[in-house]
Amino acid sequence: MGLDKKERQYKFSWDLLGNIELGRPNLGQNTRLEVYRLMQYTFRDVLEKRFGTEAADEIFYEAGKLSGQEFYRNLIGEQKNLDEFVLCLQDILKELGIGILRVEEADMETGKFVITISEDLDCSGLPETGFEICTYDEGFISALMESFTGKEFRVKEIDCWCTGDRTCRFEAQAL
Amino acid sequence: MSEAQMREILTPLADLLNNPAGIKEISPELMAKTDFRELYQSLAVIREFALTLSRGDLSTKLNGKGFVVAHLKALQSNLRHLTWQTKRIAQGDLIQRVDFMGDFSDSFNSMVEALAKTQADLEELATTDPLTKLENRRSFFDKGQRCIEQSRRYEMPMSVFVLDLDHFKKINDTFGHHGGDQVLRSVAEIFRTSFRSTDVVGRIGGEEFSVILPEEDAKRAQMVAQRVMEQCRSAEIELEDARVVRFTLSIGVAQLRANDKNFEQVVQRADDALYAAKRAGRNRVCCLDE
Structure with a gap:
C-alpha cells in the first residue's frame, strides 16, 4: 500500500545524490562495478522473495523510469532534434560508464525505436540465466524516450547478455 | 566408435559448414x-544466417544461443546501426561517427x-559575399525576413540601414578597381x-551595404548610424x-512598421532615406520614419 506524501522519508530528489566532492575528497566519484551490481542484485533478491518475480520486475522498471526522468532533466536537458538527442545520450552514457548506445531503427512517425546497449552496466558479463534481466534499463530508456518525445513509451528488452547475446537490444514503442 | 560411425556423424556437420550444394539426407536414427x-540445428541456423548476411539482408532474426550466434547477432546489430547512421547522414546529419568497425571506421569518419x-x-x-565576407544579398534578405518574424513574435522594434559610399566611382577612378x-x-x-554580433551586415550591391539592427527603434538606430558614419569619416585606409x-558614407535608416508586408519594404524605405541623404549633400544620416 502506498504511503501518504507526509509519511514518506525517501521521496527521490537529485539532491539525494549528495555533494560527492565534499563527501569523498579522497575516494571521489569512482567505485567498482561489482558494488553497484551487489546492491542491485541483493535488492532484486529481497524484492523477489517478498513480492514475487513479476512484482520485482515491475518495481525495477518503475525505478528505472524514475531514474530516467531525473537523468534526462538533470544531465541531458532539452534537445533540438533526434540526432542531437542520440549523440548527447551516447556521449553521456559512455562518459558515465553506463554502456555503449547504438541505434538500429528510429521512426519518429510510428514511434518505433530499436536500440542496443553494449557493455551494459547492469548485465554484461553476468551468467546466462536464459531470461532478459535489464528491466531497470527498460524503465530508464522509456523515461528518456518520453522526456524527449513527450509521448508515453513501452520498452521491452529482446536480447540480453543473460540470454546468451553479447549486446542488449531494446524495442521501444510509443503508446 | 568405428571410423564409419564417426564419418556418419561428422559428414553432415561438415556439409553444413563446407558444402555449397547443401545437406545430404541424414539417417533418422542419427537425428x-x-x-x-x-548441434546440427544450431549449425543449420548459423549457415542460413551467414548466407542472408552475406547477401546484405540485415532483417533476418537469428534465433539460437551460443558464442557464435551471439557474435553474429552483435555483428548484425553493428551493421544495422551503421545503416541507420548512413541514413541520418543522407538526411544531412553530419555529426555521425563510427567507432566500432576498425579501419572502416576511420575511412567512414574521414x-x-x-x-x-x-x-x-x-x-x-552560397551565403557570403566573396570580396567582403559579409552576408551576400540573398542570405541578407533571408535573414531579414526571419528577423522580422522574430521581432513581431517578441514584440520588439527592429531597424534597418542602407549605407552607400559617397563618390565611390571617384575612388575607383583614382585608385583603380x-x-x-x-x-x-x-x-x-x-x-x-x-x-x-546580433546585428546582420550584408553587401547588397557594388558599394551598397545594409544592416539589420534587431531590438533597436529608429531613434536609437540613428544614433548608431551617426557613430558609424563618423568612424568611417575619420578612417584612413592605407592601400x-x-x-x-x-x-564618407551616407546612411538611410528605417524602422519596421506594423503594416510592412515583408523585409523588402523596410529596405526600400531605408533606401529612400539614403537617397534623401544623398540629395541633402551626402555624408549624413537620414530617416523618414520620424
Missing part, C-alpha cells in the same frame, strides 16, 4: 540423438568529415567591429601601394 540434433567541410564551404559560398576593392574590404572590417584613401 533422433538429441545432442547431434541440437568521408563524413570531408562531406561536412564541403557542405560548410558550399554554405559559405583593385584599390576600390581594398576600400570595400576595409569598410567591411570597420562594420564588423562597429556593429553588435598596398601606401597611398591613403579617405571616404
